[in-house]
């Protein structure tokens with residue numbers, strides 16, 4: 260009898276670790292596979308969801324060439340082997356070389372097929388996605404390309420930051436939101452806005468508006484664009500793409516610069532579902548010692564977790580963090596491991612305590628044969644065994660929190676079912692020995 264119970268428990272445990280049990284928890288309307296927000300937590304199929312993940316901005320770009328698609332698949336494969344369950348990537352490429360959007364409203368089918376492939380592969384590997392819709396920087400077009408398009412249509416443009424206010428540019432951007440969200444995936448037939456593989460949309464990668472330090476411009480833009488996006492898509496979560504820089508009220512917590520955002524106010528906008536933070540002390544505190552950068556990181560992580568929990572009262576995802584190996588004098592990864600360990604510990608200790616941290620995505624993961632994409636921040640899992648071990652351990656630790664918080668009522672439902680099955684077997688006279 261006891262052996263039977265232990266066996267059932269073990270089977271449940273293994274299924275839960277593998278995520279297959281989630282498919283079996285049915286009946287309360289929470290089981291549609293979309294990640295949702297409840298309080299300061301993310302939920303998936305009625306169970307808290309924690310993300311251990313990575314950035315791979317290049318996925319669509321690579322997948323647009325069918326002969327390179329194996330890089331996307333092997334990236335997901337290798338990530339999954341380390342328990343990574345969330346990838347953040349670009350759903351934009353505006354103008355220039357290999358664009359998704361040639362010009363406002365005119366799309367490149369090869370690129371869209373690439374993005375289709377990325378989403379269908381992510382689904383196959385059980386990976387969720389965060390898809391960003393435009394860049395603050397001019398890599399892959401960005402807000403600069405948008406204002407140039409408007410300028411060539413006769414609009415008066417003074418700076419790139421007119422992206423946030425020019426009515427023609429705002430229409431271009433809304434049209435991009437709509438084009439992406441209503442795209443039907445050619446591999447799966449599922450319209451993007453109905454696809455639970457996508458965990459969240461992001462309005463802009465590293466949204467910044469240095470020309471308005473008050474933060475009002477960004478606040479108004481997020482409010483307008485977030486409402487527009489939600490009017491099309493009620494299924495998915497939405498975040499703004501903030502790095503975490505504070506406004507006036509907490510200026511002293513920033514590095515020595517401000518970028519026209521307000522971590523608190525921007526994330527308090529009701530249609531924003533969760534907060535995001537990026538962490539690059541090596542870029543933000545240039546010339547300072549590694550020790551100073553680490554102590555900045557420590558404070559940066561914990562302040563944002565506290566703010567998310569107490570003031571914003573929404574989950575917080577550490578959507579980018581990393582350290583460049585190019586400026587570290589040694590080639591061994593001890594310093595990077597210390598950095599990763601600090602981020603992972605902050606997330607885990609908040610999460611295991613029921614706090615607002617819901618995960619972290621390191622920058623960046625590449626597939627093999629992508630040496631030209633190395634930027635010093637890449638973590639080649641096959642070459643960096645100590646960092647890869649840390650990453651896999653974080654996945655396991657976050658998974659164990661999910662396991663612990665698995666609702667008791669659901670477990671007992673499964674148990675009862677298993678019991679019924681066994682007792683009916685016993686009644687039939689078979690196998691009464693245990």
Ligand SMILES: *[C@@H]1O[C@H](CO)[C@@H](O)[C@H](O)[C@H]1NC(C)=O
Pocket residue numbers: 443444445446447448
């Ligand atoms: C994929 O595209 C082709 C060509 O446009 C079309 O015939 C086919 O129906 C599409 N498949 C899906 C699943 O949307």
Ligand SMILES: *[C@@H]1O[C@H](CO)[C@@H](O)[C@H](O)[C@H]1NC(C)=O
Pocket residue numbers: 541542545583585586
């Ligand atoms: C690396 O060092 C160079 C030269 O000192 C500097 O310009 C650059 O900003 C540094 N990069 C980082 C990420 O610290």
